[in-house]
Amino acid sequence: MAKTIEQKVKPGRAKYEVPESELVVALAGNPNTGKSTVFNALTGLRQHTGNWPGKTVTRAEGSFSFQGEKYHLIDLPGTYSLLARTTDEEIARDFLVEGEPDVVVVVVDATSLERNLNLVLQVLRLTRRVVVCLNLMDEAERNGIEVDAKALEEELGVPVVPTVAVRRKGLERLVAAIAKVAHQPGLDEASRREEVREFFAADPAEKDRIVRATFAEAERIAARCVRTSGSARRLDRILDRILTSKAVGFPVMLLLLAAIFWLTIAGANVPSSLLADGLFWVEEKLLIGMNAIGAPAWLTGFLIEGVYRGLAWVVSVMLPPMAIFFPAFTLLEDLGYLPRVAFSLDRVFRKVGANGKMALTMAMGFGCNAAGVISTRIIDSPRERLIAIITNNFMPCNGRWPTLILLATVFIAAAFPPSVGALVGAGTLVGVVLLGFFVTLLVSFGLTKTALKGAASAFVLELPPYRKPQLLRILYTSLLDRTLFVLWRAVVIAAPAGGLAWILANVSVGDATLLQAIVQFLDPLGRLIGLDGVILLAYIVAIPANEVVVPTMLMAYMNYNKLIEIESTQQLQQLLVVDHGWTVLTAVCLMLFSLLHNPCSTTLWTIFKETGSKKWTLVSALLPLGIAFLVCFLVAQTARLLGWGG
Amino acid sequence: MKTLADLKPGEEATVVELTSTGLTRERLQDLGIVPGTRVRASLISPLGDPVAYEVRGALIALRRPDAATILIENGHENGKND
Numbered sequence: 001m002a003k004t005i006e007q008k009v010k011p012g013r014a015k016y017e018v019p020e021s022e023l024v025v026a027l028a029g030n031p032n033t034g035k036s037t038v039f040n041a042l043t044g045l046r047q048h049t050g051n052w053p054g055k056t057v058t059r060a061e062g063s064f065s066f067q068g069e070k071y072h073l074i075d076l077p078g079t080y081s082l083l084a085r086t087t088d089e090e091i092a093r094d095f096l097v098e099g100e101p102d103v104v105v106v107v108v109d110a111t112s113l114e115r116n117l118n119l120v121l122q123v124l125r126l127t128r129r130v131v132v133c134l135n136l137m138d139e140a141e142r143n144g145i146e147v148d149a150k151a152l153e154e155e156l157g158v159p160v161v162p163t164v165a166v167r168r169k170g171l172e173r174l175v176a177a178i179a180k181v182a183h184q185p186g187l188d189e190a191s192r193r194e195e196v197r198e199f200f201a202a203d204p205a206e207k208d209r210i211v212r213a214t215f216a217e218a219e220r221i222a223a224r225c226v227r228t229s230g231s232a233r234r235l236d237r238i239l240d241r242i243l244t245s246k247a248v249g250f251p252v253m254l255l256l257l258a259a260i261f262w263l264t265i266a267g268a269n270v271p272s273s274l275l276a277d278g279l280f281w282v283e284e285k286l287l288i289g290m291n292a293i294g295a296p297a298w299l300t301g302f303l304i305e306g307v308y309r310g311l312a313w314v315v316s317v318m319l320p321p322m323a324i325f326f327p328a329f330t331l332l333e334d335l336g337y338l339p340r341v342a343f344s345l346d347r348v349f350r351k352v353g354a355n356g357k358m359a360l361t362m363a364m365g366f367g368c369n370a371a372g373v374i375s376t377r378i379i380d381s382p383r384e385r386l387i388a389i390i391t392n393n394f395m396p397c398n399g400r401w402p403t404l405i406l407l408a409t410v411f412i413a414a415a416f417p418p419s420v421g422a423l424v425g426a427g428t429l430v431g432v433v434l435l436g437f438f439v440t441l442l443v444s445f446g447l448t449k450t451a452l453k454g455a456a457s458a459f460v461l462e463l464p465p466y467r468k469p470q471l472l473r474i475l476y477t478s479l480l481d482r483t484l485f486v487l488w489r490a491v492v493i494a495a496p497a498g499g500l501a502w503i504l505a506n507v508s509v510g511d512a513t514l515l516q517a518i519v520q521f522l523d524p525l526g527r528l529i530g531l532d533g534v535i536l537l538a539y540i541v542a543i544p545a546n547e548v549v550v551p552t553m554l555m556a557y558m559n560y561n562k563l564i565e566i567e568s569t570q571q572l573q574q575l576l577v578v579d580h581g582w583t584v585l586t587a588v589c590l591m592l593f594s595l596l597h598n599p600c601s602t603t604l605w606t607i608f609k610e611t612g613s614k615k616w617t618l619v620s621a622l623l624p625l626g627i628a629f630l631v632c633f634l635v636a637q638t639a640r641l642l643g644w645g646g
Numbered sequence: 647m648k649t650l651a652d653l654k655p656g657e658e659a660t661v662v663e664l665t666s667t668g669l670t671r672e673r674l675q676d677l678g679i680v681p682g683t684r685v686r687a688s689l690i691s692p693l694g695d696p697v698a699y700e701v702r703g704a705l706i707a708l709r710r711p712d713a714a715t716i717l718i719e720n721g722h723e724n725g726k727n728d
Contacts, residue, residue, distance in 0.1 A: 080676035084669065112703040115678050145703075204667075211675045212682070219702075240689050240698075240705075249692035343707050347693035350709065356696070380669055458670035458712045460677065463689075463698055463705040 022063065022072040023182045026095055028123060029107035030116050031078030032464045034135045036060075037165040038107050039075040042175070066175050071182075074101070077377075080115075082122045083211070087377050096126055102182045105174070107133045110140035110147050110162070111465055113226050117218035120156065129184075131177045132160040138167070139465060143236075144229035152225045166470050236466050240340070249344050254430060256337075260328045262426035265409055268320035269422075275319065279312035302502050309558070310498020311491055314551045318402040319487055325401060326478040329366060334469040338363050342461060352441045353448030355384040356459055358391075362440065365395035369599050370606040372397075377610075381457035386616060387444050389607055393599045393624045394436040394443070399546030403594045404432055406550060410573050411587035428591075436595050439627065451619075497541055497548050501555035515556060529629055530589030530636030534580070539593070544601050549594070585639050589632045596628035650685060650699070650713040658686040659718035666715040678702040679716065 029035040043062030060075040076095055077088035096104060106123050108116040113134075123130055134149055153160040159177040163170035202210070243252060283304060290300040332338065338360055346356025357379050365372030372392040379385040396404055405425075413425030448454065504515035512520070523533030538552040554572075557580055576582040598621045599607070608617040653659055661683045664671055678701055679685065688705060689698035698707040708716075 081672075084672040084676055086669070115702040115704050118676070118678060208675075208680075212680045215678050215680050215683070218678075222702075236705075237688065244689060244692055246692045343689075343696065343698065344692050346707070346709065347691060347695050350695075356707075380673065458666070458673060459696060459707070459709045460670075460673045460712070461696075461707040462677070463707060465705075 022070045023103070024099070024101045025071050025073045025103045025105060025178055025182075026099065026101040027073060027075045027105050027107060028092060028096065028119065029078055029133075030080055030109060030119055032462070033078070033107045033109040033116065034165050035075060035078055035107040038105075038133060038135060038163070038171075038174075039073060041165050041168050041171055043073055064175070066179050069179070071178065074099075079119065081119055082126075083207075086380055096123065101127075101129070103129050103131060103178050105131045105133050105178060107135050110134050110136050111143055111145055113147055113152075114218050114222035117221055118214055121214050121217055124156065124158070128158065129181055130156075130158040131174065131181055132156060132158060133165075133174055134160055134162040135165050137162045137169075138164045139467060142468075143233050143465065146227040146229075148225045148227075152221065155221045155224065166473065233465065239466060240463070243337070243340050244344050253341060253344070256332065257433060258426050258430045260325065260332075261405075261429040262422055263328055264321050264325045264405060265413065265425040265429075266422035267324045268405070269409075271320040272316055275316040276312070279316055283308060283312065298506070301506065302499055306499045306502025306555070307495050308498075310501070310551050310555055311495055313554055314491055314547070315487065317406060317550060318547070319483070321402065321405045322398070322483045322487070323479060325405075326367075326483050327475050330474045330478040331469050331471075333363070334467065334474060336464050336466045339461060339463045343463060346459060346461075348441065349444070350459070352445035353384075353452075353454065354387050354391075354441075354444040355379050355381065355457070357461060358384075358388045358440075358444075361388050361392060362395045362437075365392045365397060367398060369393055369395070369397045369603040373603060373606045373610055381454075383452050383454045384457060386611065387447050387452060389610060390447065390616070390620050390623065391440040391443050393603070393620065394440045394596065396432065396436065396595055397546065397603075399542075399600065400549075400594050402547065403549050404429060404591055407587045407591050407594075408432075410576070411582075411584055414573060415584075432591060432595055435592075439596065443623070443627075497552050498555050500541070501552060505556070519556070528636070529593070529632035530585050530639070531593060531632065532580070532586070535586075535590060535593075539597065542600070546594075546600050585636065585644060589636055592635060593628050593632050596624055596631055598622070598625040598628070647717050648719070650687075650708070650716040650718055651697075651710050653685070653687040653697075653699075653713075653718065655687045655690050655697070658684060659720060660684055661716055662719050663717040664715065665717060666712070670712060670715070674712075674716070677704070677706050679706075685716075685718070 027035055027039055039060060039062065042064050044064075061073065062075075063070055063072050065071070074095065076092040079089045079092045082089060082093045082096065095101070104123055104127060106120050108120060120130075120132060132152070134147060134152070137147070140147060147162070149160045149162045159181065161170055161174045161177050163174055165171070243249060286304055286308060287300065290304060341363070342356045342359035345359045349356045349358055358376075360378065361372050361375045364375040369392050372395065373389050376385045376388040376392070379388055408425040408428040409421075412428045413421035416424045501515070504518065505513050507514045509517060518537055519533035521533070522536040526532040526534075526536045534553055534556045537556060538549045541552045542549045554575070557575055576586075598604075604617055604621055607620045608614070611617065647662070648659070650659070650661075661679060661681055663681055664674055664679070666674065674680075683701060686700040687697055688700045689707075691697070691707075696707045696709045697713065698705050699713075700706075
């Protein structure tokens with residue numbers, strides 16, 4: 001696998017583009033120790049956090065001020081040690097050795113000190129400019145684990161600050177300790193990078209000796225500083241036994257997924273129509289206003305019926321479901337449930353030559369496939385990582401959920417009485433995810449047997465302790481980071497797309513409008529796979545971002561022959577079914593196409609950056625597109641042969 | 647000689663030797679699985695594999711073929727707590 005951008009960065013602080021006048025603080029630590037939470041609390045930034053190892057895969061940077069001085073904080077990827085030869089370890093190691101930070105803060109999980117001390121002791125061999133942040137003290141207390149910070153400080157010879165970063169406890173003391181170490185004279189020892197080189201030059205027996213000695217030391221220190229009462233982690237074990245049991249493990253997994261979808265569909269209905277009412281009331285007022293100032297008809301048409309209506313649609317259709325879906329999913333992430341999913345499913349992934357950690361990267365893909373692709377760095381084997389990258393697309397992302405949720409609601413759920421409609425809709429979405437999962441396995445298997453031959457590599461996964469979710473923080477971060485982020489992306493593209501659709505619908509060539517001409521051209525191909533010309537046009541417009549598929553489609557339909565007001569799902573159904581001949585087959589094929597088709601250009605760019613390969617980027621684009629066309633074609637033709645759908 | 651893969655849930659043992667090489671070995675060492683480490687089989691996946699082991703206060707899942715590269719002794723003594 002090719003080197004990533006981070007790896008190409010050459011030695012020396014200047015190369016890291018850190019201002020000379022600022023003090024540089026590096027944040028290191030095992031995965032899942034709350035490092036990102038500490039980073040966010042110190043800098044006020046909102047780095048995505050969650051309870052599974054490997055969330056921070058790129059280097060995040062921010063700054064804070066203390067006593068008139070500016071500190072530049074760099075959040076390194078979580079690593080168990082500095083000695084392994086994988087991307088994350090290399091990034092962390094290179095920065096600690098070559099970036100010459102003024103202070104290294106090692107964030108340590110108080111509930112598992114012994115294991116965490118390994119990294120602390122390794123860092124201490126490179127530099128004495130260290131502050132140990134003893135985080136998750138509340139978790140330790142709840143699990144009957146007591147850590148003596150004073151004794152630990154004596155043992156390590158550097159400041160140890162107990163913290164509860166999620167509640168900002170102990171952070172003032174942490175900042176003070178950082179400042180003290182930054183200004184402590186006599187710590188400018190000659191660079192210890194030789195230590196690292198020596199380690200890599202050592203023969204295997206010598207390496208083993210070093211590793212054993214470090215853990216023996218960690219064991220000795222932990223024995224002195226940690227007191228565990230008998231009940232430690234008992235609740236976790238009970239919960240684990242239930243959630244990963246043969247009898248209920250998989251049913252619980254599906255039920256949780258269904259529950260999230262049900263909440264999304266059942267909860268989004270009312271706010272969606274309220275929002276639509278409100279926004280179209282505003283549209284009327286805007287129209288009156290435009291008329292009052294005597295704006296020309298084409299300008300009113302372009303701005304109100306094009307741009308504004310596009311925005312109104314995106315907001316009312318996409319905002320409520322996302323505002324429910326993302327917080328609910330973040331809750332699962334925060335609890336620590338996702339690694340249990342990876343643990344339960346690993347055998348299935350192994351059978352197709354892939355890695356159980358793909359369950360984690362797939363879950364990340366639910367949010368955004370580009371993020372999912374980056375998160376595959378937690379998979380050590382390049383072969384398995386490439387499989388995870390190529391197949392990540394089969395997990396519907398942010399941009400595709402609105403399409404899927406809308407179709408499940410308007411076409412599938414609406415065909416049932418309202419009492420069971422939301423349940424049916426939720427079931428449909430679970431079916432879509434299962435289908436995506438199945439295609440993922442199939443494609444993984446195909447790749448393992450052909451272009452990416454090879455056996456499954458080692459699988460080492462930590463199952464972190466369950467954590468009490470921080471409800472308010474979940475709401476705050478998932479609304480701000482994910483919901484508004486996606487909405488903003490949609491709006492930024494929907495506004496011009498709305499305007500474009502209006503122009504296409506109102507500029508004529510010969511006796512047809514441009515829109516009619518393009519749609520007519522694409523229509524035969526669309527019909528062949530159960531869709532139509534408008535839908536294909538929407539997918540072409542949506543190459544930069546899947547979020548705009550629905551808005552573009554609706555815009556095109558509304559502008560096609562007449563402009564109509566749409567205020568509710570019933571009217572939406574009317575527009576699609578009565579005016580444009582949609583059938584359940586159209587809806588099914590569109591859902592399949594949405595699930596399977598090529599990733600957006602942002603994701604493809606990310607794939608190119610991560611693999612460094614044009615060939616694999618092309619495969620990642622064309623393989624899903626081919627599968628989407630093939631599956632939709634087969635479904636449409638079979639359905640027609642059997643006399644279902646148009 | 648017995649390996650970690652022979653350990654049944656609830657049983658505890660001491661690591662004697664790692665027979666793996668390369669990245670697998672490094673990963674195991676990173677997590678503190680070195681000769682002398684007490685390990686306890688704790689949780690078995692609903693599909694029978696992998697198995698999660700308690701190691702130094704953390705819960706680590708390993709696949710059977712990987713666990714089989716770790717040699718252990720006194721596999722059946724239920725000694726120390728977790």
